[in-house]
Each structure stands twice: as structure tokens, then as C-alpha cells.
Amino acid sequence: MKIKKVEVKSYCVDLPTPVKAYAAGLMTNFGMVIVEITDENNLKGYGYTVMHGEQQDSIASIIKNTYSKILIDTDSDRIEYLWNLMWRKTHYAGRGGSASFSIAAVDTALWDLNARRLNLPLWRLLGGNDPKVKAYAGNIDLNFPIEKILDNATKNIEDGYKAIKMRLGRDSLKEDIARVEAMRNHIGDDIELMADANEAWRLDQAIKASNMLNEFNLIWLEEPIKPDDFIGYGQLRSKGKTSIAAGENLHTLQEFQLLIYFKGVDFPEPDLTSCGGVTPFMKIARLAEANNLPIISHGAHDVHIQLLGACPNAAYVEVHAFGIENYISHPMEMVDGYAIASDRPGIGFDFNFDKLKQYETK
Numbered sequence: 001m002k003i004k005k006v007e008v009k010s011y012c013v014d015l016p017t018p019v020k021a022y023a024a025g026l027m028t029n030f031g032m033v034i035v036e037i038t039d040e041n042n043l044k045g046y047g048y049t050v051m052h053g054e055q056q057d058s059i060a061s062i063i064k065n066t067y068s069k070i071l072i073d074t075d076s077d078r079i080e081y082l083w084n085l086m087w088r089k090t091h092y093a094g095r096g097g098s099a100s101f102s103i104a105a106v107d108t109a110l111w112d113l114n115a116r117r118l119n120l121p122l123w124r125l126l127g128g129n130d131p132k133v134k135a136y137a138g139n140i141d142l143n144f145p146i147e148k149i150l151d152n153a154t155k156n157i158e159d160g161y162k163a164i165k166m167r168l169g170r171d172s173l174k175e176d177i178a179r180v181e182a183m184r185n186h187i188g189d190d191i192e193l194m195a196d197a198n199e200a201w202r203l204d205q206a207i208k209a210s211n212m213l214n215e216f217n218l219i220w221l222e223e224p225i226k227p228d229d230f231i232g233y234g235q236l237r238s239k240g241k242t243s244i245a246a247g248e249n250l251h252t253l254q255e256f257q258l259l260i261y262f263k264g265v266d267f268p269e270p271d272l273t274s275c276g277g278v279t280p281f282m283k284i285a286r287l288a289e290a291n292n293l294p295i296i297s298h299g300a301h302d303v304h305i306q307l308l309g310a311c312p313n314a315a316y317v318e319v320h321a322f323g324i325e326n327y328i329s330h331p332m333e334m335v336d337g338y339a340i341a342s343d344r345p346g347i348g349f350d351f352n353f354d355k356l357k358q359y360e361t362k
């Protein structure tokens with residue numbers, strides 16, 4: 001089926017509460033670009049990408065001005081072909097950055113369109129492993145006082161979560177450790193705990209932190225150093241005692257190959273909205289599998305559950321603070337701490353464009 005129309009909409013969505021992570025700082029909103037692709041039978045597929053606020057229009061313009069011409073009148077099921085055409089067209093100025101975000105929205109829309117045509121949910125079309133994947137609450141809470149993060153953890157547990165993430169990167173490591181200790185004492189030993197430092201530290205600080213955190217039995221320490229310091233990640237993992245998660249700031253399959261080659265990661269963490277869509281996400285998941293590593297997702301949980309449901313090495317889906325549950329028809333279902341990939345076709349939900357209208361930027 002030929003592609004007949006490509007529509008692009010961009011939004012800057014307000015967050016209910018400003019949240020802070022070390023690298024990004026205080027965030028009051030997030031940017032989102034939604035792509036709608038229509039085939040010659042008038043069937044539509046949807047994809048989206050997410051980024052920090054106020055960058056959505058530049059991402060949308062790449063799709064409108066450059067990719068639309070490539071897509072129109074081409075077979076919509078030639079996803080690899082189209083992915084590579086889009087990549088080659090923009091890699092010189094946008095390689096691994098804006099190109100990966102822009103292609104992600106288009107690629108996801110193409111997978112959604114083809115899955116809807118076949119009347120299959122993506123998790124079955126991509127491999128059909130297990131629709132049930134352990135979920136964790138991906139709290140962004142560096143700016144919150146300790147009392148508030150403990151209250152939020154209580155709410156997470158009441159909502160059924162059995163795994164919770166908190167942020168690190170306060171003014172001193174001593175303060176970070178005290179916050180982790182308070183959290184561990186609050187939630188007990190049966191709730192799993194992760195900590196995300198969002199690039200807060202130098203390598204020597206990260207090694208020290210990794211070893212000091214050992215007594216709190218973290219599932220992982222996430223992104224403690226700069227994302228593309230692959231050699232540093234290898235050293236951190238060999239000298240530190242806490243398992244390492246990383247990948248949300250890697251934007252190509254090749255970057256994941258380097259991180260794994262340098263033995264820098266225990267939990268590869270791609271994000272389909274930043275690594276180029278469903279197509280590279282699944283390649284990264286298989287790369288991890290070939291290296292006997294699990295795969296976890298960052299952000300965009302309503303779509304990621306469909307991808308992780310296809311992967312035998314799926315370990316956790318992050319339920320991210322940049323949620324879109326208020327703007328879609330069928331938010332991700334959770335049962336007893338596990339997320340469940342729906343059996344509705346494609347990504348499993350439709351966007352509520354009327355509700356999103358208030359945030360439209362272009």
C-alpha cells in the first residue's frame with residue numbers, strides 16, 4: 001500500500017508539577033511530535049517522539065520539509081528502505097540527534113500502520129514473546145525534599161509498583177546517599193530500587209558512588225557519567241559494585257554496540273523516541289540478547305510495552321514521568337506491578353487530538 005499523506009503536529013505539553021533531573025535541570029513541560037501516515041486505502045498509522053520542551057518544532061520541520069517527500073507514493077511496508085533513505089538524507093547535519101528523533105516518529109507510524117493493516121498488536125508482529133513485563137515507577141524527583149519522595153514512593157506502592165526509581169545528583173554524594181538510605185528504610189527490602197544520576201558525576205565520583213551504594217541493594221545505578229564516555233562506562237562497571245543502566249542518550253545502534261563492546265552496561269536502556277524508532281530499538285534489543293544482556297526501556301511506556309512484549313530478554317518497562325495517558329484512548333494497563341501489552345492492533349491506542357489542541361505549537 002502506497003503512502004498518500006503525511007501529517008505532522010507538534011506540542012509543548014505542560015507537566016502537572018515541575019520536576020528536576022541533573023542534566024536537564026528543572027522541567028516544566030515536554031515537547032512531542034506526532035506523525036499521522038495515511039495509505040491509499042485511507043488506513044492511518046500513528047507514531048510520536050518526545051523531547052525536552054521547546055524543541056518540538058525543529059523536529060517537526062525535518063519531517064514536514066524533508067521526509068514527507070521521501071515517503072509519499074512509496075510502499076508503506078518497506079520500512080527498512082524508508083528508514084535508510086531518511087537517515088541518508090539528514091545524517092550529515094542531524095546524525096544521531098535530530099535525525100534520530102525525527103525518524104523515530106515516522107518509523108513508529110509506519111510500524112503502527114502495517115500492524116493495523118494486519119490487525120495485529122505490535123508485540124505479536126515483532127516476535128510475540130510475552131505481553132507481561134515488570135514495570136517500575138520512573139520518578140523524576142531531584143528537586144523534591146526527602147519527605148515528598150518518600151510520600152511518592154508510598155503512592156507508587158499503593159498503585160501496585162514493586163520497583164521504584166529515584167534521582168541522584170544533589171549538592172554532595174553524602175546527601176545522595178542519605179536520600180537513598182531513607183528511601184530503602186522507607187520501602188523495605190521487598191520493593192526494588194533503582195537510582196538515576198543523569199550524568200551528574202565524573203568517573204572517579206561515579207566509581208565511589210557505585211561502591212557506597214552497594215549496601216542499599218540497587219537493581220541499577222543509571223547514567224552516572226556522560227552518556228558517550230564508553231571507555232569510562234567500561235571502567236566504572238569493572239571498578240564499581242552496583243549494576244549499571246544506560247542508553248536513553250544514545251541515538252544509534254552503533255553507540256549501543258560501543259557501550260556493550262566496552263562492557264559498560266548491565267541494563268541497556270534504549271528509547272524508541274530517541275534512537276530512531278521501532279526498527280533500531282528492536283535491533284538494539286537483539287544485540288543485547290546476543291550479549292546475554294536484558295533490555296529495559298526509557299520513557300514512552302505506552303509504546304515500549306508493545307516492543308518489550310516481543311523480546312525474550314525484556315526486564316523492565318519504565319513508567320515515565322512524561323506520561324501521555326491523559327491524551328490517548330487506551331493508556332498502558334498495569335496488573336500487580338506488571339505492565340500488559342494490549343491486543344489492540346498496532347501501538348494499541350489512538351491520540352485524543354482535541355485534548356492535545358491546547359498544547360499545539362505549530
Ligand SMILES: [Mg+2]
Nearest residue numbers: 196222223248
Ligand atoms: Mg534516565
